[in-house]
Structures are given as C-alpha cells and as structure tokens.
Amino acid sequence: MIDNQQQELIIDHLYMSFTRPDDGVPLKVLDNISFKAGGGEFISIVGPSGCGKTTLLNIIAGFEPVQEGRVLYNGQPVVKPSPERAMVFQSAVLFPWLTVHENVAYGLKRAGMKTSDYKSIVKDYLKMVRMQGFDDYYPEQLSGGMQQRVALARALVLQPAMLLMDEPFAALDAQTRLTMQELLLDLQQELSTTVILVTHDVEEALYLADRVYVMSKRPGRFIHDLTVPFKKPRTFSLRGAAAFAELKTEILQCIFDQVDD
Amino acid sequence: MGNKQRKSRVNVSANSLRFDALGIVLPCLLIAFWYIITSYGRIPAYLLPPPLQVGQVALDFAVGTWQVTPYAGTLWDHALTSTIRVLRGFALAAVLGVPLGLLTGRISVVRRFLDPTVNMLRTVPGIGWLPLAMVWFGVGEKTTLFLIALAAFFPIYINSAQGASSVSPLYLRAGQMLGANRFSLFTTIIMPASFPSLAAGLRLGLGLSWAFVVLGELTGVTHGLGAVMMDARMLGHVDMVMVSMIYIALLGWLSDRILTALLRLIQPF
Ligand SMILES: Nc1ncnc2c1ncn2[C@@H]1O[C@H](COP(=O)(O)OP(=O)(O)O)[C@@H](O)[C@H]1O
Numbered sequence: 001m002i003d004n005q006q007q008e009l010i011i012d013h014l015y016m017s018f019t020r021p022d023d024g025v026p027l028k029v030l031d032n033i034s035f036k037a038g039g040g041e042f043i044s045i046v047g048p049s050g051c052g053k054t055t056l057l058n059i060i061a062g063f064e065p066v067q068e069g070r071v072l073y074n075g076q077p078v079v080k081p082s083p084e085r086a087m088v089f090q091s092a093v094l095f096p097w098l099t100v101h102e103n104v105a106y107g108l109k110r111a112g113m114k115t116s117d118y119k120s121i122v123k124d125y126l127k128m129v130r131m132q133g134f135d136d137y138y139p140e141q142l143s144g145g146m147q148q149r150v151a152l153a154r155a156l157v158l159q160p161a162m163l164l165m166d167e168p169f170a171a172l173d174a175q176t177r178l179t180m181q182e183l184l185l186d187l188q189q190e191l192s193t194t195v196i197l198v199t200h201d202v203e204e205a206l207y208l209a210d211r212v213y214v215m216s217k218r219p220g221r222f223i224h225d226l227t228v229p230f231k232k233p234r235t236f237s238l239r240g241a242a243a244f245a246e247l248k249t250e251i252l253q254c255i256f257d258q259v260d261d
Numbered sequence: 262m263g264n265k266q267r268k269s270r271v272n273v274s275a276n277s278l279r280f281d282a283l284g285i286v287l288p289c290l291l292i293a294f295w296y297i298i299t300s301y302g303r304i305p306a307y308l309l310p311p312p313l314q315v316g317q318v319a320l321d322f323a324v325g326t327w328q329v330t331p332y333a334g335t336l337w338d339h340a341l342t343s344t345i346r347v348l349r350g351f352a353l354a355a356v357l358g359v360p361l362g363l364l365t366g367r368i369s370v371v372r373r374f375l376d377p378t379v380n381m382l383r384t385v386p387g388i389g390w391l392p393l394a395m396v397w398f399g400v401g402e403k404t405t406l407f408l409i410a411l412a413a414f415f416p417i418y419i420n421s422a423q424g425a426s427s428v429s430p431l432y433l434r435a436g437q438m439l440g441a442n443r444f445s446l447f448t449t450i451i452m453p454a455s456f457p458s459l460a461a462g463l464r465l466g467l468g469l470s471w472a473f474v475v476l477g478e479l480t481g482v483t484h485g486l487g488a489v490m491m492d493a494r495m496l497g498h499v500d501m502v503m504v505s506m507i508y509i510a511l512l513g514w515l516s517d518r519i520l521t522a523l524l525r526l527i528q529p530f
C-alpha cells in the first residue's frame with residue numbers, strides 16, 4: 001500500500017536486553033522486531049504489560065541506544081532524541097513549573113522562535129486540542145485528560161513527522177479515554193502525521209490504526225500483524241460493527257494463545 | 262479565568278502564615294511566669310530583668326526617648342551593620358553553593374572531585390573554625406564574613422546537589438525530545454526542577470547566617486547586634502543582652518519571610 005521510498009522509519013532485526021539490577025543476568029526484552037513506518041500511516045502496537053512496548057518506543061525516540069539490529073530514520077541511524085520524533089508519554093510529563101502556554105511554547109523556544117511569533121501558534125494548537133482558555137493554568141490544576149491534551153499540543157506544535165505515543169490514555173477514565181481517542185483520530189486525519197501508538201487496549205489499537213502489530217509477552221516479538229480494512233474518517237458506530245468485533249476477537253485470541261503456553 | 266486559579270493557590274500556600282490562637286498560649290504563659298518570678302523578688306534583676314523593663318529598653322534602643330541605657334537609639338545602626346554582614350556572607354555562600362551544588366548533582370566527575378572534600382570539611386562544627394579564622398583574618402569583619410559564608414555554604418550546596426540529582430529522567434527526556442541542548446537542558450529543566458530543594462537550602466543557609474553573624478560579632482567588633490550583646494554583658498546590662506537577642510530573632514524571621522517571598526516571585530509554582 002505504501003511504497004518503500006516513503007518509509008521514514010525502518011526497524012530491522014532489533015534485539016534489546018537489560019541487565020537485571022539484582023543479579024546482573026541479562027533480561028531479554030525485545031526479540032527480533034522488524035517493521036517500517038511512514039507516509040502518515042497510523043500504526044498500533046498492542047501487547048501485554050511488560051512485553052517491551054515502552055522500551056521499543058524509547059529506542060525509536062532515541063532515549064535508549066540500539067544494541068543489536070538497525071533503527072533508521074530517513075536513512076540515518078537513530079542516535080539521539082529529536083523533535084521530528086515527538087513522544088507523548090504515558091503520564092503527561094508536563095513541566096510543572098511552566099504554565100500550559102509555556103509548556104506548549106517550550107519546543108518552539110528551543111527552536112529559536114521569538115515570543116511574538118509563537119504566541120498565536122501556541123494558541124492555535126491549544127484550540128486544536130480543545131484547551132483554549134487554559135493558557136495560564138499550571139499542569140497540577142488540570143485533570144489527567146486535560147494534561148494529556150496539553151502534552152499532545154506540546155508535541156504537535158513542533159510539526160513532527162512522527163508521533164510516538166506510549167499508552168497515552170491508559171491512566172484516564174473510560175469516558176475521557178473515548179473522547180481522547182476521537183480527538184486523536186480527528187487530529188491525525190487533519191495533520192497526517194505518522195503515528196506509532198503502543199497500547200494494551202485492543203479496541204483502542206484497532207479503532208485508531210491503519211495497521212496493527214501484536215506483540216508476544218516478554219521477550220516481545222511480533223506474533224501477528226494485520227491491516228485494518230475500515231476506511232477513515234471513522235465514526236463511533238464502528239465499534240459496534242460485526243467486522244470490528246471479529247478483528248478484535250482475532251487479536252485477543254492471538255494474545256490469549258500466548259498467555260497459555 | 263487563569264488568574265483566578267492562580268490567586269487561589271497563593272491562598273493555599275498562605276495558610277501556613279495564618280494566625281493560630283493556640284500557638285500564642287504558651288508564649289503568654291511564659292511571659293506571665295516571667296512577670297511573676299521577677300516582680301515578687303524571687304530572682305534579682307541583674308540576673309533576669311522583669312518583662313516591662315525589657316520592653317522599655319527594647320523600645321528605647323529603637324527610638325532613644327528615655328535614654329535608659331547607653332545604647333538608646335542606636336538599634337538601626339547596629340541592625341544595619343549586622344544585616345549587611347549577613348547579606349554579604351550569605352551572598353558569598355549562595356554564589357558558590359548553588360552552582361557548585363547543581364554541578365555536583367548532575368556531573369559525576371564534579372561530584373567525585375568535590376563531594377568527599379565537602380563532606381570532610383562539613384564534619385568540623387562551624388564554631389570550631391573561629392580560632393583559625395581569627396588567626397587568618399584577624400578580629401572583626403573578615404572573620405565574621407568567613408564564618409557566615411562557610412556555615413551557610415553547606416546546606417546550600419547539599420540541597421542544590423540533592424535537587425539536581427533527583428530531577429526525574431522523564432523531564433530530561435521530554436526536554437531533549439523537544440529540542441533542548443545540553444545547556445538549555447540545564448537552564449530550563451534541571452534548574453527549575455531543582456528549585457524547591459535549592460530554595461530550602463537557601464532558607465537554611467540564611468538562618469545559619471544569622472547564627473554565625475552573632476558568633477563573629479561576639480569576638481571584638483564594635484558594631485552589630487552581637488557586639489552590643491557582648492558589650493552589654495560586660496557592663497552588666499542583662500536587659501540589653503535580652504533585647505539584642507529579641508531583635509536578632511526578629512531580623513532572622515523577617516529576612517526569611519522576605520527571602521521566601523522573593524523565591525516565590527522567581528518560581529510561583
Ligand atoms: N531500565 C531498565 N532496566 C532493567 N529492566 C528494565 C528497564 N526498563 C524496563 N525493564 C524491563 O523490561 C521489560 C519491558 O518493560 P517495558 O518496555 O516498560 O514494558 P511495557 O511498556 O510493554 O509494559 C519489563 O520486564 C521491565 O521490567
């Protein structure tokens with residue numbers, strides 16, 4: 001569907017292990033991961049807790065070094081973090097000493113933009129995530145969902161080619177999670193940013209993505225992948241469709257078989 | 262809308278300043294007890310003057326109306342001298358302690374280079390430096406500054422280092438991902454994230470500065486509240502000794518309030 005020239009990110013036979021702090025024994029976390037991402041595609045990676053999802057994203061973001069295998073971004077090995085690959089963390093990780101406005105402006109300032117120039121841009125992005133009017137609030141005065149919206153604006157304002165999302169809605173209540181999923185779906189359509197979202201929520205993965213990878217329990221490897229056939233823009237009613245339920249069951253079965261052995 | 266929110270949080274932090282009637286019961290009882298034991302002849306005035314006398318001397322020290330002691334009206338002069346010494350010593354400690362502490366907290370080479378020495382020096386009680394300081398700097402100004410700066414340095418250094426070393430790695434990652442380089446990471450993430458701990462260190466340091474200005478001034482300078490205390494003791498003015506203690510406590514408290522307000526101005530969160 002998407003030709004190789006367009007692929008911004010290439011993960012090629014990636015392995016990763018940590019040293020267990022208590023006995024120094026290596027702990028295998030990622031086992032032969034290969035995939036490509038780019039061209040505005042929305043990829044979900046779904047897998048059980050502790051399977052290595054965060055580790056995988058951290059490597060793609062450049063927070064963790066590549067031990068074995070290759071991670072190429074636009075043909076270059078990933079060695080350090082970059083605003084081109086912006087991350088939305090599981091907890092929002094907003095800077096508590098900065099206001100909402102200042103948090104969103106942070107990356108623009110680092111890029112050397114002047115106050116007069118970024119002011120209106122920040123406002124636009126806050127509006128985009130439906131957080132207009134909260135400019136002067138401090139993060140601790142916001143609910144979890146609002147904080148995650150600001151984190152999203154803080155990343156998107158840098159117009160990243162790729163958005164990395166680490167279970168961004170896992171800590172939110174069910175209703176807020178649904179609202180955030182709709183928001184993300186809309187924004188991704190509008191901005192056509194490539195997204196890699198990791199989650200343990202199968203429905204979330206399926207509803208948002210163009211492609212889903214299923215990860216095994218640790219050491220994480222891809223045990224299944226599927227192209228999601230539903231056209232975008234999608235609407236809420238899709239969640240109730242029989243075809244949607246079928247795919248959901250297919251993925252759950254995959255994960256379930258894993259837990260068995 | 263945003264401003265309203267901000268105000269309410271200031272109110273929350275101002276709660277600690279709110280007047281609590283229970284807190285003044287004990288001081289009132291102590292003063293009553295002091296009044297009773299001094300006015301019924303149990304304790305002679307040359308050991309413990311009665312509260313009213315101390316009150317009058319305190320007022321006279323400030324305004325000089327009654328001339329009850331040779332120190333009448335000289336409070337401002339002495340208080341200013343002591344305050345300037347405290348500010349100079351404290352400033353020296355802060356200028357050295359904050360950057361060195363932050364660097365120690367973040368850069369392993371600096372920590373390995375500085376920390377053992379600082380911890381070794383720290384084991385010598387501040388007062389223990391007095392004789393050596395007098396040999397090195399003579400009696401007076403320089404010795405006082407040295408003692409204050411030395412004593413205030415340690416809590417400032419240690420708290421800054423502690424704050425810098427415990428900055429959440431997630432903040433650092435977020436900063437890097439948003440395009441911060443090594444330098445801006447330091448100024449825009451590490452410094453503000455360490456700020457609460459750094460501020461606590463500064464407040465401790467300022468408190469110690471007042472303790473050590475008295476120590477320095479006890480040793481033969483002519484101006485300053487510590488000098489007044491020593492002088493009054495020799496002349497047998499116990500009331501003046503007590504009055505000096507009270508004013509030092511007041512100045513210490515006042516300077517802490519001012520420092521806290523300044524720190525809150527720098528970082529309202
Ligand atoms: N820095 C680390 N040092 C050692 N082990 C780690 C480290 N980070 C993660 N792990 C381990 O690696 C495994 C995968 O972690 P993670 O990638 O966070 O999983 P997930 O995000 O899928 O829940 C876990 O067993 C975790 O304990």
Ligand SMILES: [Mg+2]
Nearest residue numbers: 053054166167
């Ligand atoms: Mg995780």
